[in-house]
Amino acid sequence: MARENVNAEENTNVKDGFTPVEYDPKYILMVNNLKKHFAIKGGMISKPVGWVKAVDGVTFNLKRGTTMGLVGESGCGKTTTGRAILRLSGKKTAGQVLFNGREVYDLTAREMRSMRTKMQIIFQDPFSSLSPRLPVGEIIGEAVREHKIVPKEEFNDYIDRIMDNCGLQPFHKVRYPHEFSGGQRQRICIARALALNPEFVVCDEPVSALDVSIQAQIINLLEDLQEKFKLSYLFISHDLSVVEHISDAVGVMYLGNLVEYGETKDIFSSPLHPYTKALFSAIPVPDPNARMNRIVLEGSIPSPANPPSGCKFHTRCPYCMDKCKTEEPQQRELEPGHYVVCHLYDGESGVKHDAKGGAETDGENA
Ligand SMILES: Nc1ncnc2c1ncn2[C@@H]1O[C@H](COP(=O)(O)OP(=O)(O)OP(=O)(O)O)[C@@H](O)[C@H]1O
Ligand code: SF4
Numbered sequence: 162m163a164r165e166n167v168n169a170e171e172n173t174n175v176k177d178g179f180t181p182v183e184y185d186p187k188y189i190l191m192v193n194n195l196k197k198h199f200a201i202k203g204g205m206i207s208k209p210v211g212w213v214k215a216v217d218g219v220t221f222n223l224k225r226g227t228t229m230g231l232v233g234e235s236g237c238g239k240t241t242t243g244r245a246i247l248r249l250s251g252k253k254t255a256g257q258v259l260f261n262g263r264e265v266y267d268l269t270a271r272e273m274r275s276m277r278t279k280m281q282i283i284f285q286d287p288f289s290s291l292s293p294r295l296p297v298g299e300i301i302g303e304a305v306r307e308h309k310i311v312p313k314e315e316f317n318d319y320i321d322r323i324m325d326n327c328g329l330q331p332f333h334k335v336r337y338p339h340e341f342s343g344g345q346r347q348r349i350c351i352a353r354a355l356a357l358n359p360e361f362v363v364c365d366e367p368v369s370a371l372d373v374s375i376q377a378q379i380i381n382l383l384e385d386l387q388e389k390f391k392l393s394y395l396f397i398s399h400d401l402s403v404v405e406h407i408s409d410a411v412g413v414m415y416l417g418n419l420v421e422y423g424e425t426k427d428i429f430s431s432p433l434h435p436y437t438k439a440l441f442s443a444i445p446v447p448d449p450n451a452r453m454n455r456i457v458l459e460g461s462i463p464s465p466a467n468p469p470s471g472c473k474f475h476t477r478c479p480y481c482m483d484k485c486k487t488e489e490p491q492q493r494e495l496e497p498g499h500y501v502v503c504h505l506y507d508g509e510s511g512v513k514h515d516a517k518g519g520a521e522t523d524g525e526n527a
């Protein structure tokens with residue numbers, strides 16, 4: 162389960178030098194240069210002695226009713242990105258998160274409370290995110306009652322309907338989480354999120370802990386619910402085939418940055434960034450203890466507390482040039498809606514932008 166650690170410290174050394182984006186209603190979510198750094202505290206000193214740059218400038222837009230997949234090795238910042246979007250990790254370090262055009266970090270506590278119902282999260286481990294002491298009906302209904310989603314007299318029917326939508330039976334209401342299989346427990350988590358009538362759901366490795374035979378059922382359920390309730394998803398996963406199947410767009414993360422981003426078919430048919438290429442050619446290593454396949458590339462991922470200079474991937478990149486070690490590559494839109502951050506493409510002309518400087522395509526902010 163994701164960490165509950167709320168890091169109140171702000172990295173004030175970060176220059177928030179980015180161009181703010183204007184709200185475009187076709188996007189439910191606009192993430193612009195989002196940064197989330199965690200303080201490293203040393204011994205007795207209360208002041209931070211360094212920063213873990215878990216998310217270090219992530220930019221993408223999510224179209225309403227679509228799915229954005231987020232891939233990358235363990236520790237690259239996927240979960241932190243999802244949690245920072247939902248404002249679950251204290252303050253952001255820099256950047257913008259516009260949900261339906263409103264900056265999430267500008268909402269008052271009261272506004273945030275009602276916004277929480279619109280933005281939900283489903284975790285990897287359905288067991289640890291369910292209270293063992295509550296019956297399923299209470300787990301699903303607790304927040305429905307609290308947020309007064311439906312009038313009292315409709316409550317029972319509403320919960321039955323939500324459970325039915327998630328493949329659960331009314332008699333399951335009186336049972337406890339330990340009485341269910343892993344797949345059913347994930348259905349309970351999905352029902353709990355769905356009951357709040359969300360518009361956007363962060364799915365953080367929602368099938369990674371499940372048996373392969375059950376994974377497809379949960380993926381199908383998420384797809385059905387998306388269609389029925391017009392949901393938008395940020396789908397975090399190590400499983401590239403699952404991401405290819407479920408996502409409309411894919412972002413590839415490395416050490417806190419999106420190094421490549423675009424429509425799923427473009428990313429999978431013509432990956433451009435050397436890291437994406439390496440990721441796609443890496444064989445997942447089965448780990449029987451973790452019950453999930455992790456992507457393992459050659460060489461170890463550097464620490465986000467001390468990332469390499471220039472291009473952060475230069476210590477592992479087979480195409481590394483001199484300037485890669487010192488100059489940070491900038492994001493370029495090489496094909497419509499297909500963005501890459503790599504010096505290999507510095508000489509290429511990319512996509513033409515209109516007179517206002519906006520690209521003619523959907524996708525990441527240029
Ligand atoms: N609350 C926290 N305090 C300090 N460091 C953190 C915190 N949360 C995450 N990190 C660090 O931030 C980096 C990114 O972590 P994150 O969990 O976002 O990665 P991830 O891509 O989701 O990895 P995985 O695939 O293993 O789930 C890691 O180095 C992690 O140790
Ligand atoms: S910028 Fe250089 S080091 Fe980085 S991915 Fe591109 S070629 Fe490799």
Ligand SMILES: [Mg+2]
Pocket residue numbers: 239240241365
């Ligand atoms: Mg994670």
